[in-house]
Amino acid sequence: MLGCVLRKMCWKRTGARRGVCTRQPAPRVRFAPSPTGFLHLGGLRTALYNYLFAKQRGGAFILRLEDTDRARLLPGAADAIEDMLEWAGVPPDESSRRGGDYGPYVQSERLPLYSQTAAALLQTGHAYYCFCSNQRLDLLKREAQRSGHVPRYDNRCRRLQPEQVQQRLAQGVPAVVRFKLASGAEPFQDMVFGWTRHEVAAVEGDPIILKADGFPTYHLASVVDDHHMRVSHVLRGSEWLISTAKHLQLFRALGWTPPAYAHLPLLLNRDGSKLSKRQGDIFIQRFREQGVLPETLLDLVTHAGSGFDNNRIGRRLEELVCEFNISKITTHSALLDLDKLHEFNRVHLQRRIEDEEKCAVLRDELRQRVLHTHGSQISDRAVLEPLYIQRVLELRKGHVCSLRELLNHMHAYLWIRPRVTRQQLQEVSAEAENIAAAVIQLVASGGSFESTEHLNTELKLIASRLKHTKYSGMMRVLRLALSAQQELVNDEGF
Numbered sequence: 052m053l054g055c056v057l058r059k060m061c062w063k064r065t066g067a068r069r070g071v072c073t074r075q076p077a078p079r080v081r082f083a084p085s086p087t088g089f090l091h092l093g094g095l096r097t098a099l100y101n102y103l104f105a106k107q108r109g110g111a112f113i114l115r116l117e118d119t120d121r122a123r124l125l126p127g128a129a130d131a132i133e134d135m136l137e138w139a140g141v142p143p144d145e146s147s148r149r150g151g152d153y154g155p156y157v158q159s160e161r162l163p164l165y166s167q168t169a170a171a172l173l174q175t176g177h178a179y180y181c182f183c184s185n186q187r188l189d190l191l192k193r194e195a196q197r198s199g200h201v202p203r204y205d206n207r208c209r210r211l212q213p214e215q216v217q218q219r220l221a222q223g224v225p226a227v228v229r230f231k232l233a234s235g236a237e238p239f240q241d242m243v244f245g246w247t248r249h250e251v252a253a254v255e256g257d258p259i260i261l262k263a264d265g266f267p268t269y270h271l272a273s274v275v276d277d278h279h280m281r282v283s284h285v286l287r288g289s290e291w292l293i294s295t296a297k298h299l300q301l302f303r304a305l306g307w308t309p310p311a312y313a314h315l316p317l318l319l320n321r322d323g324s325k326l327s328k329r330q331g332d333i334f335i336q337r338f339r340e341q342g343v344l345p346e347t348l349l350d351l352v353t354h355a356g357s358g359f360d361n362n363r364i365g366r367r368l369e370e371l372v373c374e375f376n377i378s379k380i381t382t383h384s385a386l387l388d389l390d391k392l393h394e395f396n397r398v399h400l401q402r403r404i405e406d407e408e409k410c411a412v413l414r415d416e417l418r419q420r421v422l423h424t425h426g427s428q429i430s431d432r433a434v435l436e437p438l439y440i441q442r443v444l445e446l447r448k449g450h451v452c453s454l455r456e457l458l459n460h461m462h463a464y465l466w467i468r469p470r471v472t473r474q475q476l477q478e479v480s481a482e483a484e485n486i487a488a489a490v491i492q493l494v495a496s497g498g499s500f501e502s503t504e505h506l507n508t509e510l511k512l513i514a515s516r517l518k519h520t521k522y523s524g525m526m527r528v529l530r531l532a533l534s535a536q537q538e539l540v541n542d543e544g545f
């Protein structure tokens with residue numbers, strides 16, 4: 052805790068990493084997903100690091116939806132992304148749902164800003180209209196591929212005379228706006244990757260910034276929005292690192308001060324591929340449905356990567372905020388280890404059970420789940436009482452890793468009368484009826500079951516009176532009668 056306070060003070064008074072003695076304004080950071088799919092673990096980690104960075108320094112965490120790729124929009128994804136951030140405990144301070152001073156927070160509602168900016172760039176000669184048809188662009192691409200070169204636009208329309216441009220516009224020839232890349236690369240200091248330099252004009256043709264349908268591409272839209280939303284730090288996936296040179300050129304052409312950049316290592320699948328919406332990867336909703344707790348996911352994604360002094364298990368959100376240290380983020384991508392999920396959830400579930408307030412919520416949730424799963428089969432309504440549910444939670448904490456597990460067939464005996472036939476019991480022991488009668492008598496006599504030791508002594512006494520059944524055989528009969536399980540209940544995960 053003390054470390055956290057010191058880090059906050061240190062950040063405010065100095066330029067922290069650079070050691071500059073100036074007071075830093077509270078940062079404004081943004082998470083900017085495209086609503087072309089649901090939030091996955093990789094996106095969640097990038098969102099979380101933005102959140103931690105902002106909260107550690109008393110700043111604002113903005114959610115901006117980048118919905119300019121109209122062909123890939125997925126209905127419902129925008130809402131679902133924000134729902135998942137809220138569920139995960141990292142809600143934005145500003146978003147289209149929450150409002151804020153710098154909205155709209157959805158790019159499709161900001162189109163005039165982009166067209167005005169493109170017009171300004173055309174005006175100052177930093178951009179130009181391009182009338183090249185898709186056919187020509189395809190041809191360029193194929194030619195490059197045939198000759199073993201990386202395909203790139205040849206900047207042909209840069210050379211059009213103003214009259215030619217006017218004429219084509221007047222004729223209604225479809226046009227895009229391209230940004231003139233300057234040659235020569237200016238290095239910049241990335242907060243994670245350090246000094247970086249990318250000679251973009253040497254490897255790429257001039258990029259499109261405004262499409263023929265009036266929608267901006269990512270490059271223009273993100274620069275315009277970062278400027279107008281007063282974003283001070285851009286923390287985004289490292290796949291954008293090489294585009295940053297382009298973005299910095301745009302900032303310069305517009306006369307704007309760029310934000311500081313931190314490119315975050317990506318979370319990868321086991322096969323080394325990037326977790327991505329396009330592959331329908333590991334969506335947060337799915338984990339939630341399976342009973343994974345939000346703090347488990349936060350723990351899992353931070354554990355996979357860097358950004359902390361150590362890799363201990365079981366950090367709560369407040370601890371993540373305190374302990375996050377951007378200078379500890381490494382440049383290499385991290386493999387996601389889903390095998391840890393069970394262990395992490397077990398730890399966090401136990402913590403919730405031990406927290407009075409959170410446990411009350413768990414009890415309600417478990418009750419709902421019990422009703423949903425066993426509903427009409429429940430003959431003893433006492434199993435729905437808070438005290439009973441609390442007892443179940445206490446007994447199974449540290450063993451089960453999700454509430455869902457308490458509803459599987461192995462745990463059905465906790466809620467409904469087990470279905471076992473006399474024959475099944477007799478197959479285990481010919482003295483099954485005697486055992487049952489003796490145990491029923493023990494219960495009816497009001498024997499104290501407060502301690503397991505006491506209960507064991509009583510049960511051993513009953514076993515000693517049996518002729519053909521040992522204590523272990525008697526226990527098998529009881530287990531079968533009470534739980535319909537032949538073997539000990541094994542906790543099996545989600």
Ligand SMILES: Nc1ncnc2c1ncn2[C@@H]1O[C@H](COP(=O)(O)OP(=O)(O)OP(=O)(O)O)[C@@H](O)[C@H]1O
Nearest residue numbers: 083084085093094097287288317318326327328329
């Ligand atoms: N696997 C990942 N690990 C870490 N950050 C990621 C990962 N995938 C995406 N991000 C980051 O999350 C933010 C939002 O990403 P976005 O919504 O574009 O998701 P995406 O999975 O990259 O999408 P798509 O694959 O559909 O292009 C971006 O900053 C992006 O860099």
